[in-house]
Amino acid sequence: MIKSADVVIIGGGISGVAIAYNLAKKGVRNVAVIEKGYLASGSTGRCGAGIRQQWGTEMNCRIAKFACELFENANEELEYEGDIEFKQGGYLMISSTEKEHEQFKKNVELQNSLGIPSRLLSLEEAKEIVPFLNTDGLVSATFCQKDGHLNPFHTTDAFARAAERLGVKIYKFTEVTSIITENNRIKGVRTTKGDISTNVIVNAAGGYSQQIGKMVGIDLPIYSERHQILVTEAIDQVLEPMVMSFSLNLYCQQVPHGGLLMGRGDEGEPRDLRITSGWHFLEEMTKTITNVLPPLKNARMIRQWAGLYNITPDRQPILGPVDEVEGFYLAVGFSGHGFMFGPATGVLIAECILGEDTTLPIDMLHLNRFKKGELIFEPSVV
Amino acid sequence: MSDNNIICRCSDLTKEDIRRLIEEGYTTFDEIKRVSRAGMGPCQGRTCMPLILREISIITGKPISEIMPGTYRPPVKAITLGQIAEACTEGGNEHD
Numbered sequence: 001m002i003k004s005a006d007v008v009i010i011g012g013g014i015s016g017v018a019i020a021y022n023l024a025k026k027g028v029r030n031v032a033v034i035e036k037g038y039l040a041s042g043s044t045g046r047c048g049a050g051i052r053q054q055w056g057t058e059m060n061c062r063i064a065k066f067a068c069e070l071f072e073n074a075n076e077e078l079e080y081e082g083d084i085e086f087k088q089g090g091y092l093m094i095s096s097t098e099k100e101h102e103q104f105k106k107n108v109e110l111q112n113s114l115g116i117p118s119r120l121l122s123l124e125e126a127k128e129i130v131p132f133l134n135t136d137g138l139v140s141a142t143f144c145q146k147d148g149h150l151n152p153f154h155t156t157d158a159f160a161r162a163a164e165r166l167g168v169k170i171y172k173f174t175e176v177t178s179i180i181t182e183n184n185r186i187k188g189v190r191t192t193k194g195d196i197s198t199n200v201i202v203n204a205a206g207g208y209s210q211q212i213g214k215m216v217g218i219d220l221p222i223y224s225e226r227h228q229i230l231v232t233e234a235i236d237q238v239l240e241p242m243v244m245s246f247s248l249n250l251y252c253q254q255v256p257h258g259g260l261l262m263g264r265g266d267e268g269e270p271r272d273l274r275i276t277s278g279w280h281f282l283e284e285m286t287k288t289i290t291n292v293l294p295p296l297k298n299a300r301m302i303r304q305w306a307g308l309y310n311i312t313p314d315r316q317p318i319l320g321p322v323d324e325v326e327g328f329y330l331a332v333g334f335s336g337h338g339f340m341f342g343p344a345t346g347v348l349i350a351e352c353i354l355g356e357d358t359t360l361p362i363d364m365l366h367l368n369r370f371k372k373g374e375l376i377f378e379p380s381v382v
Numbered sequence: 383m384s385d386n387n388i389i390c391r392c393s394d395l396t397k398e399d400i401r402r403l404i405e406e407g408y409t410t411f412d413e414i415k416r417v418s419r420a421g422m423g424p425c426q427g428r429t430c431m432p433l434i435l436r437e438i439s440i441i442t443g444k445p446i447s448e449i450m451p452g453t454y455r456p457p458v459k460a461i462t463l464g465q466i467a468e469a470c471t472e473g474g475n476e477h478d
Contacts, residue, residue, distance in 0.1 A: 303455050303456075
């Protein structure tokens with residue numbers, strides 16, 4: 001293990017490797033990524049593999065749009081030998097209450113004002129996109145063709161390999177045990193494989209971001225919560241877009257390989273770090289999906305798993321430095337959309353660490369917004 | 383066993399494919415699974431996992447007992463979404 005680094009990144013998910021790649025691309029090559037498992041072993045590799053720009057706050061829309069543009073060129077930019085499997089089959093968001101329909105109208109207006117090509121659809125128009133959609137009880141829909149799917153493992157792999165080619169060191173199966181500070185400045189990190197002295201640490205630990213925060217005495221206003229997913233065996237392509245509903249609490253997309261991947265949240269989840277599979281999820285998921293997309297009742301489920309959402313009070317990430325400890329940066333609290341923001345997170349945090357003007361005004365996502373009470377609540381999260 | 387023998391029947395991966403991945407640095411079953419889809423098909427790794435663990439052992443020199451196996455996830459056998467939904471609706475508390 002190297003003895004010192006310009007920057008140490010904690011977490012080998014999409015955020016961590018994308019930040020490392022962008023730092024190296026800008027010439028900061030003495031960078032170490034510390035990952036306690038293997039790459040994408042946490043929330044990145046457990047996510048629903050969807051990316052969308054249909055958000056309800058300006059910041060989330062802008063980050064998502066920026067990330068989508070980066071995904072469109074990622075295979076080429078990262079010179080990846082494999083394929084990140086980017087498919088822009090769109091997201092069809094369905095509303096089932098008048099209130100949600102009103103929110104959709106506001107969302108589309110906001111999205112269009114930011115250059116996101118989403119549109120409000122009648123139920124008849126929604127059925128043209130997904131002919132077997134059961135519209136009973138639905139009110140309206142929105143659609144954005146540019147939304148879609150990526151393979152999280154290959155995308156993380158692509159960033160990691162590109163970063164390593166530029167000199168970044170990635171330490172898998174290595175756990176951070178403590179962070180060394182002196183006069184409220186970052187001095188180094190202790191790991192199970194040795195110590196690295198550094199003046200800059202990035203907390204990109206996903207579901208475990210609170211634990212890393214506590215290592216420097218910062219109590220992040222975040223909690224982690226299990227979200228579950230199931231996948232069916234691969235079948236012929238029948239479903240082009242992601243179908244998503246906030247009020248019905250579901251999302252479902254057929255990945256390019258052919259499996260139908262679906263998930264939902266659960267109001268009753270305890271706020272802890274468990275990622276075991278539960279029966280209750282299966283019950284609610286299958287009842288809901290066979291109602292909304294009835295032919296899926298014949299699809300055979302082969303696997304279920306779970307991962308952690310790392311949730312902030314306003315469902316927007318916390319990005320940037322902290323006031324309390326010099327050299328400590330946050331890329332945390334993505335509230336279930338860290339994978340889809342990943343490439344943008346990489347650029348923004350790298351710019352922030354280097355003291356450059358950031359491509360987007362991420363000072364709005366600074367940790368101190370919670371103290372100041374400047375919250376803009378994201379209404380559109382499953 | 384020849385190099386083009388199939389190791390993962392669901393995802394159509396040969397011994398050569400698996401050995402190349404191990405040599406590229408994916409030295410746990412979970413990593414190989416995620417990068418190649420080995421063990422993600424209908425059999426859920428019941429055929430390929432022992433074979434892949436053995437290949438990892440041969441190449442890395444570690445005994446199989448020291449190599450982390452993949453996680454076994456529900457269900458044990460593929461089941462349609464309709465069957466689950468129906469059992470939950472009609473069968474009451476059968477699973478309690």
